[in-house]
Amino acid sequence: MMEIIKTENLTFGYEDSQKKVLEQFNLTIEKGSFTALLGHNGSGKSSLAKLFNAVLLPTGGTVYVSGMDTKNEALLLEIRKNCGLVFQNPDNQLVASIIEDDVAFAPENLGVPSEEIRKRVDDALKCVGMYEYRLSSPQHLSGGQKQRVAIAGIVAMRPSVIVLDEPTAMLDPRGRKEVVETILRLNREYGITAILITHNMEEAALADRIVVMEKGKILLDGTPEEIFSQYEILKKTGLDVPQITELSYQLHQAGLNIDSCILSVDELVEQITKVL
Amino acid sequence: MLKDITIGQYYPSESVVHKLDPRLKIVLTLVYIVSIFLIQNFWGFLVLAVLTLLLCAVSKIPVSFLLKGLKPLLILMSITALLNLFMTDGRILWQWGILKITHEGIIMSLFMLFRIVFLVMGTSFLTYTTTPITLTSGIESLLKPFAKIGVPAHEIAMMMSIALRFIPTLIEETDKIMAAQKARGAALSEGNLIRRAKALVPILIPLFVSAFRRADELAVAMESRCYHGGDDRTKLKELKYQKKDTLALFVFILAITVMLSCNLVGASL
Numbered sequence: 001m002m003e004i005i006k007t008e009n010l011t012f013g014y015e016d017s018q019k020k021v022l023e024q025f026n027l028t029i030e031k032g033s034f035t036a037l038l039g040h041n042g043s044g045k046s047s048l049a050k051l052f053n054a055v056l057l058p059t060g061g062t063v064y065v066s067g068m069d070t071k072n073e074a075l076l077l078e079i080r081k082n083c084g085l086v087f088q089n090p091d092n093q094l095v096a097s098i099i100e101d102d103v104a105f106a107p108e109n110l111g112v113p114s115e116e117i118r119k120r121v122d123d124a125l126k127c128v129g130m131y132e133y134r135l136s137s138p139q140h141l142s143g144g145q146k147q148r149v150a151i152a153g154i155v156a157m158r159p160s161v162i163v164l165d166e167p168t169a170m171l172d173p174r175g176r177k178e179v180v181e182t183i184l185r186l187n188r189e190y191g192i193t194a195i196l197i198t199h200n201m202e203e204a205a206l207a208d209r210i211v212v213m214e215k216g217k218i219l220l221d222g223t224p225e226e227i228f229s230q231y232e233i234l235k236k237t238g239l240d241v242p243q244i245t246e247l248s249y250q251l252h253q254a255g256l257n258i259d260s261c262i263l264s265v266d267e268l269v270e271q272i273t274k275v276l
Numbered sequence: 277m278l279k280d281i282t283i284g285q286y287y288p289s290e291s292v293v294h295k296l297d298p299r300l301k302i303v304l305t306l307v308y309i310v311s312i313f314l315i316q317n318f319w320g321f322l323v324l325a326v327l328t329l330l331l332c333a334v335s336k337i338p339v340s341f342l343l344k345g346l347k348p349l350l351i352l353m354s355i356t357a358l359l360n361l362f363m364t365d366g367r368i369l370w371q372w373g374i375l376k377i378t379h380e381g382i383i384m385s386l387f388m389l390f391r392i393v394f395l396v397m398g399t400s401f402l403t404y405t406t407t408p409i410t411l412t413s414g415i416e417s418l419l420k421p422f423a424k425i426g427v428p429a430h431e432i433a434m435m436m437s438i439a440l441r442f443i444p445t446l447i448e449e450t451d452k453i454m455a456a457q458k459a460r461g462a463a464l465s466e467g468n469l470i471r472r473a474k475a476l477v478p479i480l481i482p483l484f485v486s487a488f489r490r491a492d493e494l495a496v497a498m499e500s501r502c503y504h505g506g507d508d509r510t511k512l513k514e515l516k517y518q519k520k521d522t523l524a525l526f527v528f529i530l531a532i533t534v535m536l537s538c539n540l541v542g543a544s545l
Contacts, residue, residue, distance in 0.1 A: 080499070092490045092493035092497065093497035094441065096437060097437070101409060105498075109503050109504065114512060139445065
């Protein structure tokens with residue numbers, strides 16, 4: 001597999017504080033993968049996202065995006081085009097008062113010719129399922145719809161990686177579902193590498209790989225099964241497991257003969273019926 | 277309650293006027309404003325009234341909608357008319373103390389009244405027939421030649437479009453903050469003027485704090501989307517000067533010529 005993002009001994013701290021947000025941080029993200037980043041507030045997740053596309057620059061070590069060093073100013077646009085960032089609050093990342101104008105913002109910045117922008121905007125909006133809303137204004141959309149438009153705005157840059165910083169934190173359950181399905185589609189159908197920063201364990205369980213961060217370091221790294229089977233470690237750091245895993249763990253502890261780490265309802269049902 | 281405010285007052289319709297190039301409409305509006313002040317007698321205003329009605333018909337904007345735009349200016353209009361009526365020297369028709377009405381005063385006040393009415397009605401066609409976004413890109417394009425002497429054309433346009441984008445968001449937020457403060461027992465619509473003004477403070481402060489936070493987040497989001505100023509920027513919708521724009525230009529020149537040639541007829545003021 002090809003690596004698309006790589007950090008080497010990455011160290012980062014904000015100017016006005018002595019504390020390091022990230023220290024000697026080494027992480028490699030493979031092309032086409034779907035990684036979930038878990039961790040507490042202040043574990044350095046959001047800073048990491050901004051380091052990935054050169055909004056923030058490392059104080060030590062290096063970040064490579066598709067082989068490009070983010071400290072190289074000449075490559076700034078190329079890096080940002082390659083690695084798109086979606087933020088938490090959809091309202092604060094939409095620039096224009098008409099959906100299609102907003103999606104066109106990034107390609108316009110990149111100097112893409114008009115006809116090509118038209119095509120990219122239409123493709124991006126269809127890809128997130130918002131094409132029929134292209135002429136409305138953001139204030140008439142629900143949170144989930146706005147966040148999908150924000151994603152389309154990134155997709156229109158044709159990036160190879162899309163980093164989403166808690167994109168569902170401000171949404172209702174329906175909006176969450178819409179956004180998560182969109183991310184999955186981008187990853188599976190369009191082959192875009194996805195990095196999802198989240199607090200929601202159910203969302204994290206959908207990824208191929210989970211990285212748990214604590215105090216600027218990697219605590220755990222593995223597949224969802226591997227991570228959620230570390231029930232005690234997760235609980236000790238104050239993190240959770242998906243509800244279904246919690247249930248299977250409790251049943252296992254109570255003496256029922258099933259696996260302690262089950263990630264889907266169907267699997268749990270199957271195992272329980274087998275035991276009964 | 278705050279949601280009723282509509283900025284720019286765009287009147288959606290599919291008319292020819294709506295589809296004209298915004299740059300042409302802006303320039304013609306400026307010429308129109310100047311030409312109103314060149315009208316010398318009432319024949320000119322009569323022609324202008326007919327032309328305004330014609331423009332209404334062509335752009336499919338109801339006359340009542342146009343007249344509604346005058347309402348907020350009623351006070352200004354009456355003050356101007358009254359001042360001109362009583363303060364103009366000339367042949368005295370009626371006098372009481374220092375108040376006098378002169379022949380010239382009557383004509384002058386009617387003139388000023390007509391000027392304001394047609395100024396407001398004529399210029400509102402620009403906003404009625406052009407969406408704020410199109411208007412903004414028109415302004416940007418018109419200011420571009422001045423960029424060489426340091427006019428930040430792109431920045432002005434970007435500021436305008438972001439302001440337009442965030443007006444509804446901030447209005448919604450104001451409503452929320454007001455509701456939250458009312459729930460905490462704030463009396464927003466009671467007491468005298470000073471008390472009411474003071475009651476606005478707990479609304480404005482959170483609103484400003486949040487606006488700054490939004491600005492910060494928006495700036496990061498814009499940078500992430502490769503924003504780097506107006507250089508090498510392309511547009512989804514390029515402005516195109518078309519045949520119908522040239523046609524509209526000729527119609528406009530003809531109309532203004534007819535209107536101003538009335539100055540040659542009859543008595544001028």
